[in-house]
Amino acid sequence: MVAQFSTGILAHFSISIYKKYQMTGENHPLKGLWYARPLIEDTFDTEKLAKHMSNHNTPYSAGLIKGVLTDMIACTKELILDGKNVKLDDLAIFSVGIVSRKGAASADAFTLADNVKGLKLRARATGELSNAQINLEGQLKEASKYSPDNSGAGGSTPGGGNGEEENPLG
Numbered sequence: 001m002v003a004q005f006s007t008g009i010l011a012h013f014s015i016s017i018y019k020k021y022q023m024t025g026e027n028h029p030l031k032g033l034w035y036a037r038p039l040i041e042d043t044f045d046t047e048k049l050a051k052h053m054s055n056h057n058t059p060y061s062a063g064l065i066k067g068v069l070t071d072m073i074a075c076t077k078e079l080i081l082d083g084k085n086v087k088l089d090d091l092a093i094f095s096v097g098i099v100s101r102k103g104a105a106s107a108d109a110f111t112l113a114d115n116v117k118g119l120k121l122r123a124r125a126t127g128e129l130s131n132a133q134i135n136l137e138g139q140l141k142e143a144s145k146y147s148p149d150n151s152g153a154g155g156s157t158p159g160g161g162n163g164e165e166e167n168p169l170g
Helices: 046-054 063-082 131-137
Strands: 001-005 011-013 015-022 036-039 085-086 094-102 116-125 137-140
Touching: 015 116, 046 063, 063 094
Parallel strands: 015 137
Antiparallel strands: 001 011, 015 036, 085 094, 094 116
């Protein structure tokens, strides 16, 4: 399936590959149950993304595209840390979220030190990249070469081992 975006770049919708994994952890409420985890085969950094974009029948070089993307990233960081949302149409709205440590009994009892753990980056799908649209256009296919009993990718870290455990139930 091919879609035309406003940039003139063609995007090919393909099948997402997944692996089965079993939740582990002595006290985990989902221990022993099996779920699907996306198989991520590659990560595109800014340079690799620029090269990919330059191969989509554009008159712009990978270097020029990388420069624009680098400036966009810097400006996005600046704006979200200044309390603004940044919306990239048909991709995501980026903003800063607050990670709470615990609630306070009253407004007077609230302190940053006691009640706030820190900040986090939030990205919410928007436009053509909504969760509903992904569900309509996406297809899943199980990876062909792996053993679901040998969870070498990390039994209970479905997000790829970044330290934050993903809830497989959404």
